[in-house]
Amino acid sequence: MTENSKNEEESELIDEIEEAKQDKEINDAKTDAEEPKAKFTFKCTRCDKCCQNRGPIPITFWDLELWARNGVVANFLPYMDIYSKPDGGIDLVLKPLPPPPKEGEEEKPKDPFGAVPIEDLLEVKCPLYNKEKNECLVYDNRPLSCRTYPLEYDGKNFTVVDVECPGIGEEGMTKDDLKEMRDTAKQMFYELTRMRIALPVLSQLISQKVMMDLMRQNMEAMSKMSEEDRSKLDEILKKDQEPSSE
Numbered sequence: 001m002t003e004n005s006k007n008e009e010e011s012e013l014i015d016e017i018e019e020a021k022q023d024k025e026i027n028d029a030k031t032d033a034e035e036p037k038a039k040f041t042f043k044c045t046r047c048d049k050c051c052q053n054r055g056p057i058p059i060t061f062w063d064l065e066l067w068a069r070n071g072v073v074a075n076f077l078p079y080m081d082i083y084s085k086p087d088g089g090i091d092l093v094l095k096p097l098p099p100p101p102k103e104g105e106e107e108k109p110k111d112p113f114g115a116v117p118i119e120d121l122l123e124v125k126c127p128l129y130n131k132e133k134n135e136c137l138v139y140d141n142r143p144l145s146c147r148t149y150p151l152e153y154d155g156k157n158f159t160v161v162d163v164e165c166p167g168i169g170e171e172g173m174t175k176d177d178l179k180e181m182r183d184t185a186k187q188m189f190y191e192l193t194r195m196r197i198a199l200p201v202l203s204q205l206i207s208q209k210v211m212m213d214l215m216r217q218n219m220e221a222m223s224k225m226s227e228e229d230r231s232k233l234d235e236i237l238k239k240d241q242e243p244s245s246e
């Protein structure tokens with residue numbers, strides 16, 4: 001190889017390296033500019049739409065522990081109830097309040113333990129939402145379920161439970177925000193599972209205890225009755241057991 005052709009080859013190689021460098025820089029710049037967007041982006045707009053039609057909100061041990069730490073459990077008690085679900089399971093929930101009476105209807109007392117079956121309140125506002133002020137009355141103590149809404153996790157997959165939520169698609173969600181939201185949804189799933197395992201057992205034990213206490217009280221009351229009162233009671237019970245003549 002002559003000295004000239006050697007120099008030419010070296011200069012071509014340098015050019016190729018330079019070209020490759022430039023290509024890499026362009027590609028790197030492209031990658032920075034075109035950072036792949038997360039498929040799911042969300043930022044709560046605080047429109048409070050979900051607070052107005054969420055129905056029963058499941059409560060977990062996480063919520064009870066938070067409220068106990070903050071000394072506010074008693075504030076939530078009037079709004080809590082046990083919800084027997086159509087699939088046979090039970091949940092501890094924040095029971096929604098019955099809707100306001102329609103025009104001409106008589107105003108019913110706003111009793112959270114009122115006669116309206118919880119199944120009829122599935123799309124009714126949360127009892128802790130103040131419609132006049134458009135705000136959650138317990139925002140700092142809001143349940144875990146409200147913190148993860150509208151994302152849910154079922155042990156395998158994440159699901160958006162409310163595609164109408166105005167926060168979906170809002171820009172501004174970072175990777176860390178997404179991770180936090182997914183972690184909260186997972187935590188909700190585990191906490192709810194924990195509650196669903198414990199609740200039937202606790203409920204069974206409590207009803208047994210209440211039943212035994214009631215039976216003991218009745219037996220004590222009967223043992224204190226006079227002979228005359230006892231025979232009167234026997235007569236009443238006999239009458240109740242006789243088949244109706246109608």
Ligand code: SF4
Binds near residue numbers: 049150166167168
């Ligand atoms: S979660 Fe959605 S519906 Fe609820 S307040 Fe935020 S943006 Fe509105």
Ligand code: SF4
Binds near residue numbers: 126139
């Ligand atoms: S507790 Fe607060 S954030 Fe949760 S649904 Fe009720 S009003 Fe909305």
